[in-house]
Structure formats: structure tokens, C-alpha cells
Amino acid sequence: MSNAEKISATTPQPIPQEAFDWYDEYAHGLIDRRTFMARLSTLVTAGLTLSMLSSALLPDYALAEQVSFNDPTIKAQYTTFSSPNGHGEGRGYLVTPAALTDKAPVVLVVHENRGLNPYIKDVARRVAKSGFVAFAPDALFPLGGYPGNDDEGRAMQKSMDRGKIEQDFIAAAKFLKSHQLSDGKLGVVGFCFGGYIVNMLAATLSDDLNAGVPFYGTPAAEELRKNIKAPLMIQLAGLDKRVNATWPGYEADLKAYQVDYRMHLYPEVNHGFHNDSTGRYNEPAAELAWQRTLAFFNQHLA
Template identity: 55%
Template structure:
């Protein structure tokens, strides 16, 4: 995706720099300094940075969309933060109980894009619940840079426990059938992988370009798993062969898709990493997978 109209496409190296910055491998100062190499043809560093930063005005499913009921709900996370909050959304005219899906955000809190993904899950006929790992720190601060810095101060295992508690909460909610799956992106993809091996009662887990559990954990995997990976995502994909071998060795119930020529974050339609074709295919597969295992 190119936000600059007829200008030249953004070089792949810029996406790689942004990925390193997003995941803590490059400081903000280092990110802007290295962008200088690619700020050519009258394009300033700040303008180039703006091309790869999220633009949440692009979200497709507006809050309050017709046919959806939504609210913020507090729940208990006894092994995590203690008290947590999440965005709860379901079809307003649901006839009876529905399966539930926990939607797990990236490494920056419950931003508008993840709320939007939760609404899409609800529009597909599910009760969706998207916790905010930043709730104990005051909640998502309104921008990803501050959200990323805030989330980095939280203990990772505590956050994993918070999302596992959200699945327990959704399982027992009066609006659900008790069947629950999870879907997560980046950090949330890694958490989805962990939940699949730690919560064997889950009905399905769908990690998008997330890190991997220890290969030894694959031996106990009982949860149907659908994995989505970006072809250009060398950082995450480096760990896939070893985990795939472990899954295969234990005849795990999984399917995996690698989308050629797309970047980490290709499903996020608020950034230029978005690939409309790959994102649509991945999401259709996700919904079909949940329909198969949660209905």
C-alpha cells in the first residue's frame, strides 16, 4: 500500500526498519536516523515515517456499527494483573447463545484496529472479547508509541495470564455457549500459541505472525491450530521450521498458511504493510476455521 499517490512505492528496507522499531530492536531515534537514507525526491524523514505509521481513520467497521452491541467489561485475572478490562461486542439481535472469541492485541495495547477486528468477529456471528493489557496502567493511551512503551513495562507472563483469564471469563459468560477460541496478532499471535498449549479446553486458536512456544510444548497440544505467516517476516518465520517439526512429530491438529511477498502485519488495514488480498484470504480462512470448530 502506498499513501503517497503517484509517488514511488515505499522501499522494503523501510518496512524492515519499522518492524525493528515496533518490536524494540531499534530506538525511535535510531529509526528516524536510519530513515534518512530513504528520504529522497523531496520526501522528508517525517513524511516517510508517517507513511508507515498506523492511520486509524482507515478502520473499516466503525464503533457503534448497526447490529452490534458493545461495552467495556471488567473481569478478574487472579494470576495476572488482578483486575482487567476488555472490549465486549456481539450481534445485537442474537437469538440465543453464541460461541466466543478472545481477540488479542499486538505489543501496544487495545488500539482502534484491534477493536475493529473484534467487531468483525461479532459481525461473523460470535461474541468477541478484546482485553487491554494496558488497563492496569491506565489503558491504551491513544497512540501506539506510548502504548508500546507502556506495555514493555509489564511482565510478559502476567499478561499471558490476563488473556488466559479472559478466555475463562468468556467461557462462563451468559451470552456464550461455553465454546471459546482465540485469535491474536504479533504479540497476540504468540499469546494465542501459548494459550493453545496451556488451555486444552479451547475449541480453536488462530495465531497471526506470532512467536513460538517451546517445541516440547507441542507434545501436549490438543487445540486445533490455524497459523498465518507473512512471507517476508524473517524474524518470526525463523522459528517456524522447528515448531512445525514438533507439531508434525506429535500429529498435532494444525494448518499453516504462508502468504508470499507480504510483510509482518499484513492483516492490519491501518498501515501500508496491509495487503488486501492476503488479509481477506486469511480472515476468510479464520472465520471458516472458527465455524468448523466452535459451532
């Protein structure tokens, strides 16, 4: 049974759009958990309980594994890197194709605003299974790493210095590009906060980045956008009002600075539609977006 089928089985009635909108506010710190659950309770009906709603919206990472960590075609390990302008040292999940005998293009995989959770680790394994060397840093490493649940992870990341986190990802990208397994071609893919990091890296690394794919991420600061040189594939969710409101201004700057970009807007899907651990997941859109991502990396990195 697919993730979508499992969610459908537990929620026989469609989940109202308000629930997804409130979850987005909750996940991004605009409301607290108590307010989120109180709002959900107003949607309870005879056929849609609070338990059904919360189970569908909150992550279930048992649903998110598409590539097992025991998959014989990949090798995974944790490794540290130096981050002198950030927290001093970072740590991430390095996944390589098992059959790799030479150098290969590398792809940095950037998590959401809650640390290196199982979904993002699985995405890194998917990248490696497609022939790239993948590296997924954990912004929470200075505090001990992803704690095992998103609520605590979100609070931990919110407590950290945003500028130092950004410097850690800049250091991670440079570490990966110069890694002994790297052929020098660097791509970055990220989701939500990670989508912002992709845009920030494109504006910070400039020519050192070869391709970037931000999924529903806000743009880099306006004064940095003139530095973007890498081709970008922007992935946006049709129902994501918060992030989509930033797109017209970002697109105007990408055009003004003659950046090679393409944008895909997936109608009637929510922010987080690629994350297959919650009810926001939309399998057709997620699969199409992922195949486009891999094709984009093959075009610009291989």
C-alpha cells in the same frame, strides 16, 4: 478511497523493503525511534520524503475502521474480569451481535505489543458482525489502558511483567468461555504479540480451546507444546524473517504431537500485513487470511 489507495497517494514511489524491516525492528523494541527515523532519512529521494515514509509506516487509525462502533448489527461495551494469578483484574472490549437471542461461540481477540488500539477493537467488531461473541482484553488496563498512541503503549507494555500479562489472557479466555452468552466453544485470534498469545493459550488451555489462529506469532515454549490439542491455523507473512525462522521447529513439534494444523504463507507481504492502518497492509492477503480465519472458526466452533 481504500487504505491502500490513500497510502499510495501519499507515497507515489514504492517504499523500499528496508523501511519495512526497520519498522519491524522499531515496533518490536530492537531499535529506538531516533535510530528508526535516522535510518529512514537515508532513503529520502526527490520523490520520497521522510514525511511520506513515516506517514506510510506509522499507524493512522482513521484508516482502520471497517465496522463502525455505531453499526446497528452489533453491541459493544467494556467489561472487567477477575485475574487472580495476573494483575488481579482485567478489562476488555466485549462485542456481541445485536440480534443474538441465544448463546453463541466466543472468540478472544488479542492485540499486538502496544495495548488495545483502534485496529484491534475494529477486528473485534468484525468478529461480532460475523456472528460470534468477541472479547478483546487490554493488557495495559493495570496501567490505565491503551494511552491513545502506539509509542507510549509499547513502552507501557514493555514495562509490565510478561508472566502476569500471560496470566491475564489465560483468565480472559476462561472468563469468555464461561460467559453467560457463551455456548462453550472458544476460539482465539491474535496478531504479532497476540499471535504468540494464541500459541501460548493453545499450549496452556489444552482441551479448553477449540480453535486458534495466530497471525505472525512466535510459538509457545517448547516444553508446553505437547499440551496443544486445539486445531490451529497459522498465518505467516512471506517477508517476515524474524517470525518465520521459528516455524520449522514449531512445525516439527506440531507434527510430533499430532496437532491438527494448517499453515498459510502469504508471499511478498510483511509482518503486520493484516493491519490496515499502515503501509504494511496488503489488502488481497489480508482479506484472504481473514476469510480463511472466519471459515476456520465456523468449521470448529459453529
